[in-house]
Amino acid sequence: MAKQRPTIRDVALAAGVSGPVVSTVLNNRTESTVRVSPQTRERVERVARELNYTPSILGRSLAQQKSYIVGLLLSAVNSPLAAEVIRGVQDIASPQRYSPMVFIHGNPEEEAAEFERSLDRRVDALIVDTFDTPADAGNVEAYRNLASTGFPLVELFGMSIPDVLRVNVDFEADARRATQHLLELGHRRIGLVVHEHYHKKETHWAGWGFYSGYRAVLEKAGLEPIVIPAPAVTAPGDGLAFIESGRYAGRELLALAERPTAVISYSNRRAYGVVQAFLSEGLKVPEDVSVLGYYERDVAVLTDPPLSSLCVAAREAGQAAAKIAFGIMQRKPVETVAVASEWMPRGSTSALSASQRNTIRP
Amino acid sequence: MAKQRPTIRDVALAAGVSGPVVSTVLNNRTESTVRVSPQTRERVERVARELNYTPSILGRSLAQQKSYIVGLLLSAVNSPLAAEVIRGVQDIASPQRYSPMVFIHGNPEEEAAEFERSLDRRVDALIVDTFDTPADAGNVEAYRNLASTGFPLVELFGMSIPDVLRVNVDFEADARRATQHLLELGHRRIGLVVHEHYHKKETHWAGWGFYSGYRAVLEKAGLEPIVIPAPAVTAPGDGLAFIESGRYAGRELLALAERPTAVISYSNRRAYGVVQAFLSEGLKVPEDVSVLGYYERDVAVLTDPPLSSLCVAAREAGQAAAKIAFGIMQRKPVETVAVASEWMPRGSTSALSASQRNTIRP
DNA sequence: TTGAAAGCGTTACCAT
DNA sequence: ATGGTAACGCTTTCAA
Numbered sequence: 133m134a135k136q137r138p139t140i141r142d143v144a145l146a147a148g149v150s151g152p153v154v155s156t157v158l159n160n161r162t163e164s165t166v167r168v169s170p171q172t173r174e175r176v177e178r179v180a181r182e183l184n185y186t187p188s189i190l191g192r193s194l195a196q197q198k199s200y201i202v203g204l205l206l207s208a209v210n211s212p213l214a215a216e217v218i219r220g221v222q223d224i225a226s227p228q229r230y231s232p233m234v235f236i237h238g239n240p241e242e243e244a245a246e247f248e249r250s251l252d253r254r255v256d257a258l259i260v261d262t263f264d265t266p267a268d269a270g271n272v273e274a275y276r277n278l279a280s281t282g283f284p285l286v287e288l289f290g291m292s293i294p295d296v297l298r299v300n301v302d303f304e305a306d307a308r309r310a311t312q313h314l315l316e317l318g319h320r321r322i323g324l325v326v327h328e329h330y331h332k333k334e335t336h337w338a339g340w341g342f343y344s345g346y347r348a349v350l351e352k353a354g355l356e357p358i359v360i361p362a363p364a365v366t367a368p369g370d371g372l373a374f375i376e377s378g379r380y381a382g383r384e385l386l387a388l389a390e391r392p393t394a395v396i397s398y399s400n401r402r403a404y405g406v407v408q409a410f411l412s413e414g415l416k417v418p419e420d421v422s423v424l425g426y427y428e429r430d431v432a433v434l435t436d437p438p439l440s441s442l443c444v445a446a447r448e449a450g451q452a453a454a455k456i457a458f459g460i461m462q463r464k465p466v467e468t469v470a471v472a473s474e475w476m477p478r479g480s481t482s483a484l485s486a487s488q489r490n491t492i493r494p
Numbered sequence: 495m496a497k498q499r500p501t502i503r504d505v506a507l508a509a510g511v512s513g514p515v516v517s518t519v520l521n522n523r524t525e526s527t528v529r530v531s532p533q534t535r536e537r538v539e540r541v542a543r544e545l546n547y548t549p550s551i552l553g554r555s556l557a558q559q560k561s562y563i564v565g566l567l568l569s570a571v572n573s574p575l576a577a578e579v580i581r582g583v584q585d586i587a588s589p590q591r592y593s594p595m596v597f598i599h600g601n602p603e604e605e606a607a608e609f610e611r612s613l614d615r616r617v618d619a620l621i622v623d624t625f626d627t628p629a630d631a632g633n634v635e636a637y638r639n640l641a642s643t644g645f646p647l648v649e650l651f652g653m654s655i656p657d658v659l660r661v662n663v664d665f666e667a668d669a670r671r672a673t674q675h676l677l678e679l680g681h682r683r684i685g686l687v688v689h690e691h692y693h694k695k696e697t698h699w700a701g702w703g704f705y706s707g708y709r710a711v712l713e714k715a716g717l718e719p720i721v722i723p724a725p726a727v728t729a730p731g732d733g734l735a736f737i738e739s740g741r742y743a744g745r746e747l748l749a750l751a752e753r754p755t756a757v758i759s760y761s762n763r764r765a766y767g768v769v770q771a772f773l774s775e776g777l778k779v780p781e782d783v784s785v786l787g788y789y790e791r792d793v794a795v796l797t798d799p800p801l802s803s804l805c806v807a808a809r810e811a812g813q814a815a816a817k818i819a820f821g822i823m824q825r826k827p828v829e830t831v832a833v834a835s836e837w838m839p840r841g842s843t844s845a846l847s848a849s850q851r852n853t854i855r856p
Numbered sequence: 857t858t859g860a861a862a863g864c865g866t867t868a869c870c871a872t
Numbered sequence: 873a874t875g876g877t878a879a880c881g882c883t884t885t886c887a888a
Contacts, residue, residue, distance in 0.1 A: 139865055150875045155867060167873050186614050190561060191865025193552045194880045201595070208581065212792065215573035219598045231615055233563070233595045236581045252548050253593055372795050401796075408798055430574065433734050434763075434796050436770055501881055512859050517883060529857055553881025556864045 138183045140191075147172075147179040154180070158187060189229075201233045202457060203255030205247060208238040210263050210289070212430045213446040217288070220450020221259065228458060230256070240268035247274060257457035258283070259450075262290030284460035286453045291337055297460070299452045301427075302470035303338050306442050307345025307396070309475070310424050314394045315353055318484035319422065322350065323392035325381040325402055328361035342398050342426070358392055360385050362402055378405020386413055393488045394422035394481065400431040400441055407435050407480070420488070422481040426473070437479030445474045500545040502553075509534075509541040516542070520549060551591075563595045564819060565617035567609060570600040572625050572651070574792045575808040579650070582812020583621065590820060592618070602630035609636060619819035620645070621812075624652030646822035648815045653699055659822070661814045663789075664832035665700050668804050669707025669758070671837070672786050676756045677715055680846035681784065684712065685754035687743040687764055690723035704760050704788070720754055722747050724764055733763050733793070740767020748775055755783060755850045756843065762787035762794045762803055769797050769842070782850070784843040788835070799841030807836045 144151045153168055155161075157176040168176070179185075193199050202225050206214055214236070221232045233253060235246035250258055260275055267290065275293045279285040287298035314322050324346050330339035347357050362381040365373040378397065382405060385395065397403035403425035407417050417423050417437060425432055425441030432439040452469045459466030506513045515530055517523075519538040530538070541547075555561050564587050568576055576598070583594045595615060597608035612620055622637055629652065637655045641647040649660035676684050686708050692701035709719050724743040727735040740759060744767060747757065759765035765787035769779050779785050779799060787794055787803030794801040814831045821828030 140867095141865080151865085152867070152869095152876085153874065159867090161867095169873060172874080188865050189615055190552075190555045190559070191880095192867075193865095194556045194882085195865075195867040197552070197880065199552060206577070208577065211577035212574055214580070215568070215570065215576035215598060218576070218596050219570065219600075222596075222598060226611065231595055231597070231611065233593055234580050234584075235593070236577060236584060238581075249588065249593065253551055372800060375796065404796060430792055431796060434737065434766060434793060438734060502883095503881080513881085514860090514883070514885095515858065521883090523883095531857060534857080550881055553864095554883075556866085556881075557883040559864065 137188070138185045140185075140187065143176065143180050143183055143185050146183060147176045149176060155187075158185075199254040199256050200230050201253060201255045202230050202454065203250040203253065203258040204232050204234045205243070205250060205258060205260045206234060206236050207243070207261050207263060208236050210261070212428065213263075213289075213444065216446035217261070217450035217453075220447040220452075221454045222450075223447070224451050224454035224458065230458075240271055243268065243271050244274070247271065251278075256284070257461060258285045259288050259453045259457060260285060260290075260293070261288045262292040263288070267292030282460075284457045286456045286460075288449060288453045297456050297466060297468050299449050299456065300468070300470045301338070301444055301449075302472045303341030304345035304348075305470070306426065306473045307342040308349050309345075309472075310396045310426065310442055311346050311349040314396065314422065314424060314481065315349065317394070317422065317481060319392075319394040320355060320484070321358065321390060321392040321394070322346075322355070323358040323360055323385055323388075323395040325360045325362050325378065325385070325395055325397040325406060327398065328364055330359070330361065330398075339398060346396065358388070360395075362398075374399055374401035375405040375408070378402030378407075379409045380405070382406035382409025386410070386415075392421065393484055394424065396424045396426065398426050400425035400428045400439055400443075403439055403441065403480075404431055404435050407439070418480050418482040419485070424481050429474075429476075432476060432478065435480065439476075440478045440481040441476050442473040443476050445471050448474075499550070500547045502547075502549065505538065505542050505545055505547050508545060509538045511538060517549075520547075561616040561618050562592050563615060563617045564592050564816065565612040565615065565620040566594050566596045567605070567612060567620060567622045568596060568598050569605070569623050569625060570598050572623070574790065575625075575651075575806065578808035579623070579812040579815075582809035582814075583816045584812075585809070586813050586816035586820065592820075602633055605630065605633050606636070609633065613640075618646070619823060620647045621650050621815045621819060622647060622652075622655070623650045624654040625650070629654030644822075646819045648818045648822075650811060650815045659818050659828060659830050661811050661818065662830070662832045663700070663806055663811070664834045665703030666707035666710075667832070668788065668835045669704040670711050671707075671834075672758045672788065672804055673708050673711040676758065676784065676786060676843065677711065679756070679784065679843060681754075681756040682717060682846070683720065683752060683754040683756070684708075684717070685720040685722055685747055685750075685757040687722045687724050687740065687747070687757060687759040687768060689760065690726055692721070692723065692760075701760060708758065720750070722757075724760075736761055736763035737767040737770070740764030740769075741771045742767070744768035744771025748772070748777075753783070755846055756786065757783060758786045758788065760788050762790045762792075762801055762805075765801055765803065765842075766793055766797050769801070780842050780844040781847070786843050791836075791838075794838060794840070797842065801838075802840045802843040803838050804835040805838050807833050810836075 140151050140154050143154045157173050235250050237243040237246045272292050279296045287293045287296050327339040329336045330343045333340040360381045362377045365377050425439040429443035432441045449471045456466045502513050502516050505516045519535050597612050599605040599608045634654050641658045649655045649658050689701040691698045692705045695702040722743045724739045727739050787801040791805035794803045811833045818828045
């Protein structure tokens, strides 16, 4: 039997004041029509502490018609990022008394059901993760409708919902940073392993953005892009297919007449496959070829050597999404944000060596 | 401007009945003092549908003094499992109109703060993940206190909170299954890579349990255990240390006079390290040595060959925890549960070959 | 079989 | 500067 929690009435009674006074005091409400004297204030605060009073969000919610809940509609596909995203949301939401409620789905039908559920829960805002999901048209329409009513709906890791503010990975800036890094290490032949449809800007904006950043930096340096298209992976599954795609790209790369001394790979899983292809040909990483990975954080650590890479800053993304959501709620000006990835220097890249120079241009 | 949602009053008015009738109908309340005729029932249902009415959980919560929220207090350490656990909880909670609210923490102070927050949110139940956290005494005490009031608190992946129902990994059964599998493949020299303190039953119950299951099966088969203690890993961090620990164990194993033809490794990260050690000595997996991993799901897929392993059934664990929580709430008999892991057959184990037989006993 | 009234804990508004 | 009162949307209980 849980002890009966004290209510605002108990505090009011014990402090010899009325309910509203307690409410005003404990919420530090200054611009209220209710003004309280310092003595009263102190007394109320003391009594509240003595009684171990914490206001019930249930009552508050009903009175204010606010749930103080921010919903997170997440795809099971990118589970690995979920915890960090939630944490980011929490970072921003907590100070505003908000808490994240999570709705995870594995397919469009579940997605629709969980979306409904989130509305039934009367979430005050909704962060929708459309990453890696071939967005279902019906669901997108539903999101769009909701957003068009002014409801704070933020898209995360996706570009599926029209006319909605979102948080994206800053593919182009990330690619620039990656390329720049390798340039600074002295590399001049820098390859890019990327989704084979990277040039289809409309549908593969991520790959396109990444490629654009890569090319921009190389062009500025007067160097030629060397793109190695990696086969598309249909089933995201557990990632095996991605690795296989990387192995394939790795072999392609080795077959080039003039082999790059460094490679950037979109997707750390692909990078892992690339490394495997190199190793199985007797090449050493990074001595013979530097490999710089991108995106997923979880894999980067597992190669030998561990992959230097840029990893999605999931927590920051969560924070950014929450900021936008609260911005909309509070009618502050906010806009779509691109979050730069996090630099994880490890052992798979190194400065261009003399022997590499020789190997390349004999 | 979000459209005003219809309230129960709107429905009542439109259907020409009173609020309680609507409430009774829409909740299919049979054992209520309020009985409604089939016609009325149908009319109410129709009107509700027409108005697109969905009851507000805010009002219901206040009236029933139930938040319909199950809290999940998770450690950031095992982020990878978070999404699956949440999903499992969702599986059980949703049909009961409950939703999971997630509270993630990175250290004991945050843990305490998030715990408080969850109580402030008036969660009706709390699932506490103490995995891998050297449980903070103060927090444990707080959990215990709460649980002792009859509050539905369930410990997940840990044994830190006394007198509390929990969901655990079934280490012993898992080890038995793993060992049995290798026996059935014909192996007779089966090694176990496990935390160096595995024999300290009290503090390292996981390792102990796993070892026990392993030994039990071997004994029954009249075989000798071959334990290779892996160095303790202090900083869980990103897992690099675990892999290093596995590499170390792998080298130890290779130095044995009579080398096992198969190894079970507690922790897939360690298994990964073991594989690396083997490969770097020119041994092939599974041709020369079979390697069977355990526990984390995320890594198992990344080795070459991918690791056959038993992986923690996180979603099932979440389900089990939720079931216990609801059981306590509804005063049904429930008890601590051990969840068996999931069998993920992949490429790192194979039947004992003739050549292996020869190598071992020349 | 139904309606009416009270109450859940809080906040907002209007009096004093 | 403070208190009273109504309201939020729903459920529960009692009366009809």
